[in-house]
Amino acid sequence: LAADKAHAIKAVAIVHNETSTGVTSRIGEIRRAMDRAGHPALLLVDTISSLGSIDFRHDEWGVDVTVACSQKGLMLPPGLGFNAISQKALEASKTARLPRSYWDWQPMLRDNQAGFFPYTPSTNLLYGLKEALAMLFEEGLDNVFARHARHAEATRRAVQTWGLETVCQHPLEHSNVLTGVMMPAGYNADHLREVILGRYDLSLGTGLGKLKGKAFRIGHLGDFNDLMLAGTLSGVEMGLAFAGVPFTRGGVMAALDCLTGK
């Protein structure tokens, strides 16, 4: 950015929580780096898989556009998308020349003033959203975030005990929403996932892109508690045994120790 004296760069676009790997970006620090560079680029953040699970501060972090959705931390089926938009982004959109139609903010802002949608709204999901928000606020957002952090920590303890590695290597960027796990060389992650789905009715995430077959992902987000995590990790531990993957037993016990504060 510092090198971009002509301000040709219009926006810094970043994913808050990278679903395919289990890496969480430090948005606040990125904002501070942009500020230090004194660059006017907009900050656009994808919070698809973090909102409602990991702390995120649109205003405090000076984010210009936050993109979110219904189907992750908000615990709903897919079907709703949300944008939080700064005044600066709104201004920029007036002169922007990128094509847009359905995603244009103006018809939405205009109709929302009278309580309407410009298109057919997903009414049933709006009722669901009302309830999802009530659940989050009843638990308390700080408690929700702390719960996700505890489950992520316990999961990493299990992975470590099994003698496996997490995809994420940076200690400050482990995701609290999911944990990507590398397979030992020569063992196929999708075969393991198939064994676990067939035996335990437990669906793990596949490795994406260059991690295809080499990693699998354990989700620990949303309407989730300690015993669901224990069940999930038990499924992975038993699946590793059945699939003939070399590993050290005791991951679940390590996770339970972590959850009980040992």
Add this chain to the structure above:
Amino acid sequence: LAADKAHAIKAVAIVHNETSTGVTSRIGEIRRAMDRAGHPALLLVDTISSLGSIDFRHDEWGVDVTVACSQKGLMLPPGLGFNAISQKALEASKTARLPRSYWDWQPMLRDNQAGFFPYTPSTNLLYGLKEALAMLFEEGLDNVFARHARHAEATRRAVQTWGLETVCQHPLEHSNVLTGVMMPAGYNADHLREVILGRYDLSLGTGLGKLKGKAFRIGHLGDFNDLMLAGTLSGVEMGLAFAGVPFTRGGVMAALDCLTGK
């Protein structure tokens, strides 16, 4: 029975699976003992908590009246009761003088011939029953019974590893539906149950009668799988730690080993 030369005893009444302790009676052997005594008493069996979870053979075992319900192995809300009745019991009921009204078989048998009920039937539960039976037959009754047996065995391994005792002492009479667990002397089972319910949203059964406060019960029946059992046992193991009950860690790991055939 052999001593009852006058046949004053009219019936042998027995519970197939004793819910309050986790003990399963050997109905077939009881039948054979009755036969050896040559006594004409009716054999009445309560299968409330066994039907659909533990093998039971009304005809083969010569049971005269089997009493069952909707809310255990049939996986429904409470609200339906079932009776299987031998010809001998039906005959006996015609001359019996015990008072009865709602529970009388005759109006039910009469109206059922035309497909009706003598009283307002619980129609919604009948739809549920249809689906529950479809689920049981899709899995296969033998598989259902084997699944319950595996889960009971794994649970006992966990209990043994924790250094606790099961309420049931007879190796041939352990229940496949639930496991009653004795607390160490001086520790209150209901306090443990309260800790586990509060922390893990896991509701264990209380000790009943003289076991009040001295034992708790782990259910492992119905629509239940390996990971639900792992989650359940994890809740007990963590709860024992939080409640300060002396125990040995590793019960969950022992159960997982059992489930994976080690």
Add this chain to the structure above:
Amino acid sequence: LAADKAHAIKAVAIVHNETSTGVTSRIGEIRRAMDRAGHPALLLVDTISSLGSIDFRHDEWGVDVTVACSQKGLMLPPGLGFNAISQKALEASKTARLPRSYWDWQPMLRDNQAGFFPYTPSTNLLYGLKEALAMLFEEGLDNVFARHARHAEATRRAVQTWGLETVCQHPLEHSNVLTGVMMPAGYNADHLREVILGRYDLSLGTGLGKLKGKAFRIGHLGDFNDLMLAGTLSGVEMGLAFAGVPFTRGGVMAALDCLTGK
């Protein structure tokens, strides 16, 4: 009662709303008649099909035992029964010698003090009951009763217009919960019901006992509104035409006029 100087009669037992005919008894007047006779008999009232639909006053009318249930005006599946019991009835039950077991009040009263049930309670129906009561109180019981009265009046206008007779003949005893309708001589009510069920997916009540085949019943209770009544009466009016029953068109229009206050 006046003739029963020896007080051999122990109770006056009466149905508040007779479901099989559509007749509502005047409980308050019966109470006053009992009082005038100075007779100590208990007053037992079955409110199975009236509670929550027609005004009923256990205390004000001096009823000793009120019997009610979940599946009519309380808008739930069958499965719950309720008793309201006067001190006098409770006293009487202590010396009564009629056999009872499941229906005995004592175990229920004893366990309820600690918030328990003596038997497996229908927990899901208790949650439903909570919601049903919330619905009734949100609408307001007076409004609920007035709504049932309006629908009953509109239904009778339709029946009158069709040239048919209601089963109930006494103008003070028409039920607000259902209307029994007599078929013209020579036409079978069950055939009409079959036609209407097949064509319109509308299930009418059958005539019971000596009314079998001679009358049908239109229910207008519970979670029910003006348009559901209009749809129901439209089904009957079209069904009468299809079944070839002689009648005069315009019943639905008369009902709509009634509902709009003409």
Add this chain to the structure above:
Amino acid sequence: LAADKAHAIKAVAIVHNETSTGVTSRIGEIRRAMDRAGHPALLLVDTISSLGSIDFRHDEWGVDVTVACSQKGLMLPPGLGFNAISQKALEASKTARLPRSYWDWQPMLRDNQAGFFPYTPSTNLLYGLKEALAMLFEEGLDNVFARHARHAEATRRAVQTWGLETVCQHPLEHSNVLTGVMMPAGYNADHLREVILGRYDLSLGTGLGKLKGKAFRIGHLGDFNDLMLAGTLSGVEMGLAFAGVPFTRGGVMAALDCLTGK
């Protein structure tokens, strides 16, 4: 089209069923007119509010792109969109220069070959779709279309009896999905809608654009039967009376006569 010798016109885009007015276009005849003109324009048809309710023939009518959705005749919540695409349209899309991203066919066609979606699919709606299609095929598409036609005809009879006019004036283009109704001059349609919603919990469609306040719309599509139509029309007839709109009583009766074949 005949005048467009240079073929500057790339596509004829048309709505099959116009939701805002209740007018159905004759797609087959439009196709034939295009063929007579010998013009190569693509035929693009919006079947949002017709598919599953009014007969539509993508192949037989030579439609190039059909656009459909989940929330009308397929009886689901909003959230799914469908495209049927001719080979000719697919070819044209390869050289077309209109911007597109989410709506691009290529990623969808590519991933669908392996049974995947390029984006997060609305899995729950796909389960719903499976059931909706089963319902339509169980009834039979011809019966479904005939049912919609009967209900539309009965609705028009009611409107005519009330002395009101339908928005659609062309006898060949009345919609079978909804009927737009003009208010008498000086009476506000949205006031009538408000009265009906408040009194009868019946939500009618508003007039859109230049019909705002001057027309309302009665929907009669999807999972809908004779008695639901009777209830709907009864709500309108009573609402007209309460709102003080001049009209002639008897619309519901005329509709019932129509439904019974008179």
